[in-house]
Every structure is written in structure tokens, then in C-alpha cells.
Amino acid sequence: MIDTIGTDIPDGEERLRLDVEDGIGILTLCRPRKLNAWSWESTRQLGLFADRIRFDDSIRVVLLRAEGRAFCAGIDITAPGGAITGRSGAERTRNYYEAMRWVHERFRVFAGLPQPVVAAVQGYCLGFGFELALMADVRIAADDAVFALPEARLGVAVDAGGDLRIAREAGAGWAKLLALTGRRIDAPTAERLRLLQQVVPVDELTKTARAVAAEIADNAPLAVQGIKRGIDAYADAGMAGALDRVAMNAAITLTSEDSREGYGAKGAGRPAAFEGK
Numbered sequence: 643m644i645d646t647i648g649t650d651i652p653d654g655e656e657r658l659r660l661d662v663e664d665g666i667g668i669l670t671l672c673r674p675r676k677l678n679a680w681s682w683e684s685t686r687q688l689g690l691f692a693d694r695i696r697f698d699d700s701i702r703v704v705l706l707r708a709e710g711r712a713f714c715a716g717i718d719i720t721a722p723g724g725a726i727t728g729r730s731g732a733e734r735t736r737n738y739y740e741a742m743r744w745v746h747e748r749f750r751v752f753a754g755l756p757q758p759v760v761a762a763v764q765g766y767c768l769g770f771g772f773e774l775a776l777m778a779d780v781r782i783a784a785d786d787a788v789f790a791l792p793e794a795r796l797g798v799a800v801d802a803g804g805d806l807r808i809a810r811e812a813g814a815g816w817a818k819l820l821a822l823t824g825r826r827i828d829a830p831t832a833e834r835l836r837l838l839q840q841v842v843p844v845d846e847l848t849k850t851a852r853a854v855a856a857e858i859a860d861n862a863p864l865a866v867q868g869i870k871r872g873i874d875a876y877a878d879a880g881m882a883g884a885l886d887r888v889a890m891n892a893a894i895t896l897t898s899e900d901s902r903e904g905y906g907a908k909g910a911g912r913p914a915a916f917e918g919k
Contacts (some may be wrong), residue, residue, distance in 0.1 A: 650690075651687055651690070655683070656672055656673075656687070657671065657672065657673055657678075657681070657683055657684040657687045657688075658670060658671055658672060658684070658687050658688060658691055659672045660691050660694065660695070662698070662700055662701055664856070664859070665700065665701065665702040665703065665856075665859035665860075666701070666702070666703055666704070666705050666852070666855050666856065666859055667695050667698070667701035667703070667704045667705070667757070668704075668705045668707065669691060669695070669704055669705065669706050669707070670707050670708065670709060671684075671707070671708035671709065671713070671714055672708075672709050673709075674708075674709040674710025674711070674712075675710075676715075676718060677710065677711075677712040677714070677715035677765075677766060678708050678709070678710065678712055678713065678714040678715065678771070679714065679715050679716060679717060679718030679720075680714055680716065680717055680718060680769070680770035680771060680774070681717070681718045682741075682745075684718075684770075685744075685745050685748050685749070686748070688748055688749070688752055688774075689747075689748035689751060689752075692748065692751040692752040692755060693751065695755055695757060696751065696755055696756065696757075699863075701757055702757060702858070702859040702863050702866070703757055703758050703759075703760065703855045703856075703858040703859045703866075704755065704757050704758070704759040704760070704855075705759075705760050705762065705851060705852060705855045706759055706760065706761040706762065706774075706775075706778055707761075707762040707848070707851065708762075708763075708764070710765075711764070711765045712764070712765035712766040712767075712771075713763045713764055713765055713766065713767040713771050713775065713787070714766070714767060714768070714769075714770065714771025714772075714774060714775075715766045715768050715769075715771060716766075716768040716769030716770055716771055716792070717769055717770055719905065719909075726738050726741055726896075731897060734897050735893045735894060735897045736893070738892065738893035738896045738897055739889055739890055739892075739893035741893075742801060742888070742889035742892045742893060743886075743889050745801065745802060746802065746803070746885050746888075746889060749773075749774075749777060749802055749803075750885075752777060753777040754874070756867040756870070756871070757866075757867065757870075758779040758780065758858050758866060758867075758870050759777070759778040759779050759780075760778060760779065760780045760781075760782065760851055760854050760855045760858070761774075761775045761778035761780070761781045761782065761851075762782055762783075762784075762847050762848065762850075762851035762852075763775050763781065763782070763783040763784065763787045763838075763847075764783070764784040764786060764787055764844060764847055765784070765786060765787060765788070766787075766788055767783075767787055767788065767789050768788070768789070768790050768791075768792060768826075769790070769791060769792055769793060770801065770802060772789050772790065772791055772804055773791075773800070773801070773802040773803065773804030773807070774802075775789075776804050776807040776808065776811075776837070777807070779870060780839050780854060781837065781838045781839055782838065782839060782840045782841075782842065782847065782850055782851045782854065783829045783832065783833070783838050783840075783841050783842075783847070784829065784841070784842060784843065784844040784846075784847040785829050785830070785841055785842065785843055785844065786829070786844050787828070787829040787832070787841075788826050788827070788828060788829075789826065789827050789828075789829075789832050789837070790820070790824060790825065790826040790827065791804055791805060791808075791820055791821045791824060792824040793821070793824065794821060794822055794823070794824050795824040795904065795908075795914070796901065796904035796905055796908060796914075797895060797898060797900035797901040797902075797903060797904030797905075797914065797916060798892065798895040798896055798898075798901045798904065799888065799891040799892045799894075799895045799896075800821050800888070800892075801888070801892045802888070803881070803884070803885050803888050804821075805817045805818075805820070805821040806881065806884050806885070806888070808820060808821070808835075808837065810877055810878070811835070811836050811837055812835040812836055812837055816835055829841045840854075898919065899917065899919050900916045900917065900918065900919065903915060903916060903917075904916070
């Protein structure tokens with residue numbers, strides 16, 4: 643049985659799509675022409691789908707995937723409403739802080755779904771895309787996948803706690819190296835750092851990830867969900883407080899002159915000249 647679940651998302655504005663098949667909720671990033679770049683609207687839609695999945699007993703496991711040649715290339719800087727305003731620097735910083743808390747609330751619902759999430763990653767998995775993948779319980783990548791947290795190169799903080807999740811999985815040293823340099827790593831390196839559970843050829847990604855999801859879906863739901871909750875309670879101890887600090891760091895850096903310089907330099911294809919202000 644296949645069921646496509648709708649939301650109040652207008653036609654043509656879909657960032658994600660949810661289909662249900664044989665106990666698997668297939669959550670698809672569906673803007674391949676934009677390399678599934680992330681936006682405020684993407685976050686809103688993720689929250690809508692997470693709420694639907696959470697209370698849907700027909701979904702025993704979630705398969706997180708993406709259309710096209712990239713999983714998610716990071717922030718969509720062309721999306722409307724990307725900049726947050728304020729009457730003063732202090733108010734603008736406060737507004738960014740509240741906006742990041744809003745993002746974290748929706749990501750927290752997704753990461754905390756009772757159903758396990760299996761991510762299938764191909765191509766670019768950068769910035770917010772990497773952070774989204776890190777929220778999955780099991781991560782399987784194609785051998786062409788590329789991962790990075792490039793935020794420091796743009797003058798902003800790692801917004802959604804991806805560096806914290808890397809520290810949890812790979813250790814603080816690797817989290818600092820990747821987040822402080824913004825360097826890219828390939829799928830075999832990510833697997834060696836325990837950020838991935840499996841790497842497969844591109845043409846085997848869908849089949850492999852679907853098989854893992856089906857294996858989980860076949861097991862007893864109460865046991866599966868209890869196991870996930872128990873492991874997360876141990877692994878995520880201290881995460882809430884750390885994420886609040888992340889939200890404030892994001893607010894400060896997003897309103898800085900350095901971030902304007904970083905994004906301007908990227909758009910112009912020149913090296914950024916940061917001044918720490």
C-alpha cells in the first residue's frame with residue numbers, strides 16, 4: 643500500500659514530500675534544481691511533516707532521502723525572507739536568536755521522532771544539509787557524497803548543532819577540525835570518523851537504505867522506539883543547553899560585519915577579509 647500525505651503547503655512550494663509505503667515514511671527533499679538548498683520555509687515544512695509522522699502509527703521508520711545529484715548543498719541564499727531585521731543591532735540580534743530557537747524547536751521534534759530515521763545521502767551534503775543528516779539515527783551514503791560545515795568560512799556559527807553531533811559521534815577534536823576549517827571530507831573519511839554507518843556505490847544507495855529501513859520496520863514498534871529513546875537519552879545528555887548557546891552564537895555572528903563580508907566574498911569569488919566585528 644502506498645499513501646501520499648499532503649499538508650497545507652501550496653503547490654509549487656514544496657521543499658519536502660512525504661510518502662508512506664509498507665510502514666516506511668519516505669521523506670524526500672524535492673528541489674533538485676536548487677540542489678535541495680535549505681531555507682526558513684524548508685524548516686517550517688520539516689516541522690509540519692515531523693508532527694504528522696510523530697502521531698502516525700502506520701509509519702514505523704522514516705527514510706530521509708533527496709532527489710537529484712545532491713542531498714542538500716546548504717543554505718539557499720536566494721530564498722525570500724532570508725535576512726532578519728530590527729530597529730537596532732540589539733533588536734536584530736534578539737530576533738535572530740528567537741529565529742534560531744524556532745529552527746531548533748522544529749529540528750528537535752524531527753531528531754526526537756519516536757520512529758527511527760535512516761538517511762540516504764548522495765552528492766553534496768553541506769552546512770544545514772550535513773546537520774540534517776546528522777540528526778538521523780542511521781546514515782548511509784553513496785560513495786560520491788561530500789560533507790562539510792563551511793560556516794566559519796562565511797563568518798557565521800554552525801547554526802543547528804551539527805558540530806555538537808560530530809563531537810558526539812567522532813569526538814571533540816574532529817568536530818573542531820571540521821567546523822573550524824570548513825574543510826570537505828569524502829564518504830570513506832566520514833565513515834572512518836563514525837559519521838556514517840555504511841558507504842555504497844551510487845546506484846545501490848536507494849536499495850540499501852530502503853532495505854535497512856524495512857529491516858527496522860519489521861521489528862516490534864514499542865521495542866524499537868524504546869531503544870531509540872534510551873540511546874538518545876544517553877548520547878544527547880547536555881544537548882539542550884549546548885544548543886541554546888549555539889542559537890546565541892548564531893545570532894551574534896549572523897548580525898556581524900564578518901558575515902556580510904563572508905557572504906559578499908563568496909558571491910564575488912574572492913577571499914574574505916574578516917576583521918572580527
